[in-house]
Amino acid sequence: MKYLSLVLFLLTLVKTPLLADQNPWGIIERCQKASQNLNYKGIYISQNGQELKSVEITHALYGSEQFTRINLLDGNADEVLSHGKNVVIYHKHDNNVVIQKREQQHLFPAIFRGEIAEIKKYYLLSFGISERVAGRMTQRVNLIPKDSFRYTYNLWLDQETSLPLKMIISNIDKEILEQSAFNKIQFNTEKNLEWFTPTLDSSKKYLIDDSITKEINLNRFWVATNIPPGFKEVNFMVSKMSDMNLVRNHSVYSDGLSYISLFVQPVRKGQKPKVGDLSFNSTNVSARYFKGYQIMAVGSVPIKAVRSLIDSVVF
Amino acid sequence: MTEKNSSLFDNEIKEEDIKSLISSEIKKPNMRSQWFYYQTIRDVVRGEYCGSSNLSKNIMDAIDEEPTQMRGYSPAKELAVNLNSYNWQLILGFAVLFAIVFAGLNTQNKNTVTPVQLVYEEMPTDIMNAHFANTSSTANYFVQTTFTDN
Numbered sequence: 001m002k003y004l005s006l007v008l009f010l011l012t013l014v015k016t017p018l019l020a021d022q023n024p025w026g027i028i029e030r031c032q033k034a035s036q037n038l039n040y041k042g043i044y045i046s047q048n049g050q051e052l053k054s055v056e057i058t059h060a061l062y063g064s065e066q067f068t069r070i071n072l073l074d075g076n077a078d079e080v081l082s083h084g085k086n087v088v089i090y091h092k093h094d095n096n097v098v099i100q101k102r103e104q105q106h107l108f109p110a111i112f113r114g115e116i117a118e119i120k121k122y123y124l125l126s127f128g129i130s131e132r133v134a135g136r137m138t139q140r141v142n143l144i145p146k147d148s149f150r151y152t153y154n155l156w157l158d159q160e161t162s163l164p165l166k167m168i169i170s171n172i173d174k175e176i177l178e179q180s181a182f183n184k185i186q187f188n189t190e191k192n193l194e195w196f197t198p199t200l201d202s203s204k205k206y207l208i209d210d211s212i213t214k215e216i217n218l219n220r221f222w223v224a225t226n227i228p229p230g231f232k233e234v235n236f237m238v239s240k241m242s243d244m245n246l247v248r249n250h251s252v253y254s255d256g257l258s259y260i261s262l263f264v265q266p267v268r269k270g271q272k273p274k275v276g277d278l279s280f281n282s283t284n285v286s287a288r289y290f291k292g293y294q295i296m297a298v299g300s301v302p303i304k305a306v307r308s309l310i311d312s313v314v315f
Numbered sequence: 316m317t318e319k320n321s322s323l324f325d326n327e328i329k330e331e332d333i334k335s336l337i338s339s340e341i342k343k344p345n346m347r348s349q350w351f352y353y354q355t356i357r358d359v360v361r362g363e364y365c366g367s368s369n370l371s372k373n374i375m376d377a378i379d380e381e382p383t384q385m386r387g388y389s390p391a392k393e394l395a396v397n398l399n400s401y402n403w404q405l406i407l408g409f410a411v412l413f414a415i416v417f418a419g420l421n422t423q424n425k426n427t428v429t430p431v432q433l434v435y436e437e438m439p440t441d442i443m444n445a446h447f448a449n450t451s452s453t454a455n456y457f458v459q460t461t462f463t464d465n
Contacts, residue, residue, distance in 0.1 A: 046453040053457075078457045089457070103449055111452050167452075178453055235449060241441075252449050259450030263442055267428065274433040283446075285438065289430040296439075298446040 024125055027141060028116050030162035031155065035110040037061050038163055042134070042185030043073070044108065048178050049281030057107075058195055067196045070107060080105060081198055090198050096205040103235055108180040109164040111153075111257065113234070119256045122146055122230040123153075131156060133165040134182040143257065149228040149305040150258045151177060151282070161187065169282055169300065177282030178300065220249065222264050222293075226312030228305045230255040241265060253309070260299035262309055267294050277303050286310050 041058045054073035059066065068082040077092045080102075087102040106113055128140030138156040145152060152174075156166035166181035220236070227233075235252040248265040267273045273289035274296070286306040287296045295313050297306035431437075447455040 048453050048455055051455075072457050076457075080457070091457075100448075105456060106450070106452050107456055108452050180453055237449075239445070248445075250445055250449070254450075261442075261446040261450060263445070273428060273430045274437065275430040276433040278433050278435060278438060280435060283443075285433065287433045289428070292428075296442055298442060299450075 024127075025116060025120055027139070027157065027162065028112070028119070028125065028143075031157050031164055032112040032116060034158075034161050034163040035059075035112070036066060038161055038187060039190060040163065040185055040187050041189050042182045044180055044182040044185075046108065046178075046180040055107075057109075058190060059110075060190055060193070060196075062193060067193060068105075068110075069196055070105075071199075077199070079198060080107075081196065083196070088198075092201075092204075096207055097201065098207050098209050100209045103237070106259075108167055109182075111164070111167065113254065114256045116256075118230065119143065122150065122255055123257070128154075130159070133158075134185050136160070136165060136185070138165050147229060148172070148302055149230070149308075150255060150301055153257055156181075171282075171302070222249070222313055222315040224251075224262060224309060224312050225314060226308055227253060228255075228260070228301070228308055231258075231260060231305075241268075258299065258301050258305075260297055260301055260306060260309060262313070263294070263296045263298070264313065265294055266292060277307060279303060288313075291315070 039060045041056075043054060043056050046053050046055055053075070056071040056073055057068065058070075059068045061067075065084055066082070068080070070080040070082070072078045078090060079092075080087065080089045082088075082105055085104065087105050089100045089102055091098040091100065104113075112119070123143040123145055126142045126144060128142060131138055131140060133156045137159045139159055141155050141157060143153040143155070152170045152172075154168040154170060155164045157163065158165050163185075165185065167179065168176055169178040170176050231253040232255075233251055234254045235250075237250045237252075238247050239250065240246070241248050246266050246268075248263060251262045251264075253260045253262065267289070273294050274287040275289055276287060278285040278287075282300045283298060284301060284303040284306050285296065285298050286303065286309075287294065288310045289295070290313065293315075295310045297309045299306050
């Protein structure tokens with residue numbers, strides 16, 4: 001009987017190779033590497049609140065460089081071309097295409113941006129059952145926050161490759177806030193980089209939007225004294241406010257999975273500054289008025305996180 | 316004759332020489348630029364120099380291209396005018412004055428402002444779009460940010 005139990009246990013490990021690891025966090029490290037190193041092409045559905053969109057993604061690693069093309073299949077035929085840290089988005093309209101450079105993209109399935117060790121400090125890892133997603137067997141893993149400054153991330157990882165095939169972000173009441181899931185995925189289909197090019201339309205005018213710039217030589221005059229635990233500033237931008245010649249400070253904080261934007265900008269003449277909190281879908285907003293400035297934090301995090309951040313801004 | 320010119324601007328010329336000097340100098344083709352040169356030197360020496368109209372216009376044009384931040388301002392590394400080091404104090408003065416006046420004209424007087432409750436209908440879309448464009452892991456990333464096609 002003892003031997004039978006042992007054999008059954010070993011068989012379980014063979015059936016679920018993702019679990020055959022002494023280090024349970026190894027599964028998350030493999031998941032991060034899979035989204036960077038694998039060559040894959042697929043279509044996934046992304047839902048945020050009432051919004052549902054289909055997205056086609058092609059990703060490849062050539063040498064040590066990552067190439068990604070992401071096409072929006074619903075609504076405007078927008079597309080993103082990403083080569084390493086260079087990200088360009090093509091917004092396609094009836095008469096023109098607006099080209100914007102972006103700082104970075106963390107789109108599903110490449111949701112892990114930094115060191116897994118940092119995530120480990122603020123999330124607990126638990127394992128769920130094996131399920132089929134997009135015709136492939138997956139292992140469910142859950143990243144449950146240790147505090148109330150972030151949401152739970154539920155991931156369905158491909159048993160063969162460790163790539164996330166499904167993700168659900170849920171709150172403490174287990175309500176679904178955001179989700180993305182492949183319904184079709186193939187590996188190693190593209191043998192070269194011929195696909196890595198924007199879909200050009202000669203009948204349209206191409207316009208470059210360079211409104212966001214880091215070159216504006218301004219000192220940061222404010223400081224956030226109480227950033228939620230685990231969050232670090234990952235980006236800081238200074239941009240012109242639309243239709244006027246004043247600037248907005250935009251700082252982005254992340255714990256490796258969740259993000260908070262902090263905006264500090266002067267209040268326009270004739271407009272009333274906003275105060276208080278607002279929630280819609282997974283996004284929470286908190287606003288404060290301080291010394292002529294609108295301070296606002298936006299994030300896919302609980303309201304406590306955005307509120308504590310804006311309350312700590314001083315200058 | 317240039318020595319007399321200089322004396323004229325320094326109020327050191329004899330009264331009887333003024334008329335002959337002006338009538339002879341006014342016929343010379345370089346007269347205007349030379350007189351302007353002496354006036355400038357005199358104003359600088361007396362600490363009364365406030366710049367030429369062209370200089371002001373060039374500075375204002377360059378500043379006009381620079382976005383304004385009401386706090387934490389430091390001058391841009393380069394302006395689109397060719398200026399020597401002497402004029403930098405003047406530029407800084409203009410820049411700070413312009414920034415204060417412009418910001419004052421375009422922003423609220425904080426003493427008279429009454430904040431209102433944040434509601435969904437009045438949530439600034441440019442802020443939401445800037446957030447999604449830089450942080451989203453879902454299709455919200457595709458949102459278009461501040462650009463308008465003029």
